[in-house]
Amino acid sequence: MKKRFLSLVAVAMLMLFLSVGSVFAAQNTGFYIGVVGGYVMPQEMTMSDPSYYGPDTDAELDDGFLVGFKTGWNTPFTRGIMALEMEYNYISGTDFDNSKLVDVFGEGLGTLNGDIDIHAVLFNIKARYPQGRVHPYVGVGFGYAYFVMGDIIAREYGGSGTMFIPDSSGGGFCYQFLAGLELDITPNLSLGIGYKYFGAEPEIDEDNYWSPNYDLDYKASIITMGLTFTY
Numbered sequence: 001m002k003k004r005f006l007s008l009v010a011v012a013m014l015m016l017f018l019s020v021g022s023v024f025a026a027q028n029t030g031f032y033i034g035v036v037g038g039y040v041m042p043q044e045m046t047m048s049d050p051s052y053y054g055p056d057t058d059a060e061l062d063d064g065f066l067v068g069f070k071t072g073w074n075t076p077f078t079r080g081i082m083a084l085e086m087e088y089n090y091i092s093g094t095d096f097d098n099s100k101l102v103d104v105f106g107e108g109l110g111t112l113n114g115d116i117d118i119h120a121v122l123f124n125i126k127a128r129y130p131q132g133r134v135h136p137y138v139g140v141g142f143g144y145a146y147f148v149m150g151d152i153i154a155r156e157y158g159g160s161g162t163m164f165i166p167d168s169s170g171g172g173f174c175y176q177f178l179a180g181l182e183l184d185i186t187p188n189l190s191l192g193i194g195y196k197y198f199g200a201e202p203e204i205d206e207d208n209y210w211s212p213n214y215d216l217d218y219k220a221s222i223i224t225m226g227l228t229f230t231y
Helices: 002-023
Strands: 031-042 045-048 057-059 062-075 080-093 109-113 116-126 134-149 151-154 162-164 167-183 187-202 204-206 212-228
Touching: 031 187, 045 116, 062 134, 062 212, 116 167, 116 187, 134 187, 134 212
Parallel strands: none
Antiparallel strands: 031 062, 031 212, 045 057, 045 212, 062 080, 080 116, 109 151, 116 134, 134 167, 151 162, 167 187, 167 204, 187 212, 204 212
16 A cells, blocks of 8 residues: 555656646746645544434544645735645545454444545635745635445454445545645745645445445544645
């Protein structure tokens, strides 16, 4: 997983350098593009069945990775203090931790095994310090996250009982809070290090007529690093 993550980040950064390397000296208009990679540390994810009135399941998840792309505008009418930004994030690797015991919908202790992939598109508003070479920033974002859930297998602890939930998908509202620093390497290229708190509340719909629908409450802390080119 780590090798795949590093390869994706390296390719994205190389493409950015090749596409903008000949125009480093271009006049800065405030418009920018960028690539980002990150390490994702999810919290417990709550799974709830809207047709079931029993207790929810709080699932433990593995750490994963993020790869993203962004485009935005450091607005001249605020002298570069406010930035408006569109961002796409792909999150993978935050799968069910099958080494942890959880209460599976009130049916007793068991383990969960399954994959989770997330595609999120967000609109961000950021406030940044525009002067000098170092630019601290804070921000907030809202958007839509689409979850692709692999087959989920719940195994009873100390027994032979097994529950199978086929692969399914669904989406819903997502949000994030941002903070970080951007360091100007050249007049047009900057290196960014940041933190984001990401949350999503998707409704997962059955892809098979006999599999259940369920809702998720997903939250994660993400450490990011990226490159941004400003035109």
